[in-house]
Amino acid sequence: xxxxxxxxxxxxxxxxxxxxxxxxxxxxxxxxxxxxxxxxxxxxxxxxxxxxxxxxxxxxxxxxxxxxxxxxxxxxxxxxxxxxxxxxxxxxxxxxxxxxxxxxxxxxxxxxxxxxxxxxxxxxxxxxxxxxxxxxxxxxxxxxxxxxxxxxxxxxxxxxxxxxxxxxxxxxxxxxxxxxxxxxxxxxxxxxxxxxxxxxxxxxxxxxxxxxxxxxxxxxxxxxxxxxxxxxxxxxxxxxxxxxxxxxxxxxxxxxxxxxxxxxxxxxxxxxxxxxxxxxxxxxxxxxxxxxxxxxxxxxxxxxxxxxxxxxxxxxxxxxxxxxxxxxxxxxxxxxxxxxxxxxxxxxxxxxx
Numbered sequence: 001x002x003x004x005x006x007x008x009x010x011x012x013x014x015x016x017x018x019x020x021x022x023x024x025x026x027x028x029x030x031x032x033x034x035x036x037x038x039x040x041x042x043x044x045x046x047x048x049x050x051x052x053x054x055x056x057x058x059x060x061x062x063x064x065x066x067x068x069x070x071x072x073x074x075x076x077x078x079x080x081x082x083x084x085x086x087x088x089x090x091x092x093x094x095x096x097x098x099x100x101x102x103x104x105x106x107x108x109x110x111x112x113x114x115x116x117x118x119x120x121x122x123x124x125x126x127x128x129x130x131x132x133x134x135x136x137x138x139x140x141x142x143x144x145x146x147x148x149x150x151x152x153x154x155x156x157x158x159x160x161x162x163x164x165x166x167x168x169x170x171x172x173x174x175x176x177x178x179x180x181x182x183x184x185x186x187x188x189x190x191x192x193x194x195x196x197x198x199x200x201x202x203x204x205x206x207x208x209x210x211x212x213x214x215x216x217x218x219x220x221x222x223x224x225x226x227x228x229x230x231x232x233x234x235x236x237x238x239x240x241x242x243x244x245x246x247x248x249x250x251x252x253x254x255x256x257x258x259x260x261x262x263x264x265x266x267x268x269x270x271x272x273x274x275x276x277x278x279x280x281x282x283x284x285x286x287x288x289x290x291x292x293x294x295x296x297x298x299x300x301x302x303x304x305x306x307x308x309x310x311x312x313x314x315x316x317x318x319x320x321x322x323x324x325x326x327x328x329x330x331x332x333x334x335x336x337x338x339x340x341x342x343x344x345x346x347x348x349x350x351x352x353x
Contacts (some may be wrong), residue, residue, distance in 0.1 A: 001060050002319045003037035006105055008100070008102045008106060010058070010061065010063060011059055011068060011095070011106065012059070012060055012062045012180055012252050013057055013059045013060075013069075013106060013107060013110045014057075014058055014060070015055060015056060015057065015058070015324055016056040016057070016058040016070075019085065020056075023058075023067055023348045024056070024067070025039055025040050026067075027097070028040075028070065028097065029069040029241075029263060029266055031097040032321065033097060033127060033128050034097055034129070034241070034242070035092075035093060035127065035241055035244070035246065035247055035282075036090075036217075036239035036240070036241035036244075037072075037088050037091040037093065037094055037239075038070070038094060038097060039123075039217075039220075039230040039302030041213075041216040041217045041220070041346040042072070042088065042091070043056060043072060044212070044216045045209065045213045045216050045217075046074055046089065046090065047213045048208075048212045048216075049206060049208050049209040049213075049349075050206075050209070052074045052076050052089070052347040053074065053075040054072070054073070054074055054116055055073040055074070055075060055085065055111075056070070056071075056072050056073065057070065057071040057073065057107055057110050057111065057114075058070055059071075059098065059103050059106065059107055062208070062257070064239070064267070066211060068098065068099040068100075068103055069095075069096060069098030069099060069104060069107050070085055070096070070097050070098075070107075070161065071087060071089045071095070071096040071101040071107040071108070071215065071258070072088055072094050073085050073086065073088070073105060073108070073111055073114070074086055074087075074088065074089050075086065075118060075120060076089060076174050076349075076350055076352055077120075078350040079352065081350075082120065082121060083118050083119070083120035083121075083122070083185075084120055084121050084122075084123060085111065085114060085115040085118060085120045085122050085123070086122075086123040086124075086125075086352045087111070087124045087125065087353075088121070088125065088351065089352035090353075091248060091283045092125065092127075092284055092306060093124060093125045093126055093127045093142060093144075093249075093306055094124070094126075095124050095128070095130075096108060096123055096124070096126070096130075096254040097305075098305060100102070101241075103316075104130075105133065105336055108124065108130065108133055108136075109286050111124065112135060112311065114117065114309065115206070121310065121311060121312045122280075122310065122311045123308070123309070123310045123311075123352070124136070124308075124310075125306065125307075125308045125309075125311070126307045126308070127144065127232065127304075127307070128161075128269075128304070128307065128308055129305075129307045130154065130307060133309070135311050136309040136310065136311060136347060137307055137309065137310055137312075138260050138307065138308065139308055139309070139310050140306075140308040141162075141287060141288065142227060142285040142286065142287060142306050142308070143198065143285065143286060143287075143288055143291070143301070143303035143304060143305055143306060144282055144283075144285055144304045144305075144306055145282070145283035145285075145286055145296035145297065145301035145302070145303060145304075146281070146282055146283070146301055146302055146303075146304050147280065147281040147283065147299055147300050147301040147302070148278055148279065148280060149270075149273055149274045149278055149279055149280060149281055150274065151190065151236070151274075151275040152274050153270070153271040153275045153276055156270060156271075156274045157261070157275070157289065159300065159348075160299070160300070163174070163304040164191060164298055164299070167187065167260055167263045168264065168267045170254075170259075170260055170262050170263070171226070171259050171260045171261055171263060171264040172264065174228075174230070174259050175228060176202055176226055176227065176228050176233070176259060176261055176264055176265075177227055178225070178226045178227075178264050178265060178267075178268035179224065179225050179227070180223070180224045180268055180269070180272050181222070181223055181224075181282055182218075182219075182221070182222065182223060183211065183214040183215060183216060183223070184223075185213055185223040185225050186207070186210050186211055186223055187207075187225070188227075188232040188235060189210070189223050189224075189232070189234075189235035189236070189251075189282060190207050190210060190239065191232050191235075191248065192232050192234060192235040192252065192253055192306075193205075193231065193235060193251045194337065194344075195251075195253060195337060195344055196252065197251070197340075197344065198335065198337055198341075199254060199333060199345075200329070200332065200333075201329030201330060201331075201333040202329065202332065202342070203331075203332070203340075203344035203345070203348040203351065204340065204341060204344035205344075205345060205347060205348050206344075206345030206348070206349075209345070210344075213237070214237070218237060219240075220237070220239060220240045220271075221236050221239055221240070222235060222237070222240070222272065223235070223236075224236050224237075224238070224239050224265055224268050224269055224272075225251075226261040226264050226265045226268070228256060228259065228261070228323075232250060233253050233255070233256040233259070233261045234250075234251065234252035234256075234261035234262050234264070234265040235250070235251055235252075236249055236250035236251070236265055236266075236269065237249045237250075238269050238272075238273075240278070243277075243278055243279040243280060243284065244278060244279070244281070244282055245269065245272075245273040245278045245280070246282040246284065247266075247269060247283060247284055248284060249280075250265060250281070252265065266299065269281075270299070275339065277299070278335045281301070283296040283299070283301050284296075285306060286303075289334045300341060
């Protein structure tokens with residue numbers, strides 16, 4: 001591919017509008033490499049919760065209007081900073097889906113041109129590798145942790161090692177119980193999530209974000225909460241897409257770590273996935289050999305690479321910003337919870353990771 005990609009014959013690329021929701025979702029659902037974040041519901045959640053501008057590119061056959069590719073993008077513009085065009089913010093991957101490599105490259109070229117119009121950097125996160133795009137540089141060192149699921153939860157439980165089975169049973173013996181539902185559990189999930197994110201030194205998503213997400217995804221989103229004496233002590237959200245269940249968010253209270261509520265939370269989601277006919281469980285991204293990597297590996301999950309690309313020097317940015325980020329995290333951990341919850345969403349909306 002040269003700097004300027006030649007448009008495939010009989011193909012046009014345009015920006016999708018609200019009227020394209022059904023067309024978009026039908027194409028995404030059919031595509032073998034799609035994920036829950038490619039769906040139109042992600043667009044609606046980001047737009048409604050954080051007001052970022054969507055640039056959803058749709059490739060069509062010029063004569064029939066048949067969709068042959070999509071590339072979802074959002075423009076994030078923090079105050080007093082350069083804007084960023086990213087596919088996709090707040091999740092592990094987005095990236096182009098297309099019928100052919102030629103169409104996929106043409107979508108990336110259109111995104112590059114769109115970024116130039118806004119004088120913005122461009123970042124594309126994929127679950128499949130891109131190639132032959134000279135203005136992109138790979139960055140990051142992350143993997144997705146994927147577990148192949150058997151026919152039901154009983155078979156899944158039997159394939160675990162005895163130590164893991166004991167870790168799942170322990171919180172139940174100590175009186176913990178789990179509930180898997182929908183938007184009615186967002187309030188309890190968020191109580192846990194805000195505390196955990198403050199303790200990690202990270203600005204928290206707004207509650208409105210999760211309310212729009214669970215409302216928009218409907219039955220394709222499930223909320224799980226683990227309780228001790230009716231107190232929420234762990235919580236998470238899963239998204240359901242085709243044959244895969246993904247878990248973008250999970251948290252537990254450190255003060256209850258001795259009771260292992262996180263083990264019961266994950267088991268509840270895995271049990272739900274296996275018993276409802278899903279074939280894969282996506283534990284989300286981790287750095288190889290990190291603590292979260294080892295936690296996910298113990299369930300039998302195997303690493304699969306994610307492919308993140310940028311048109312700017314991210315390795316240099318990481319070197320420059322690493323110490324500053326560490327200092328910011330240490331300060332954030334010490335904030336009163338109320339202040340962290342007030343300030344967090346106002347900052348988090350501009351952090352695309």
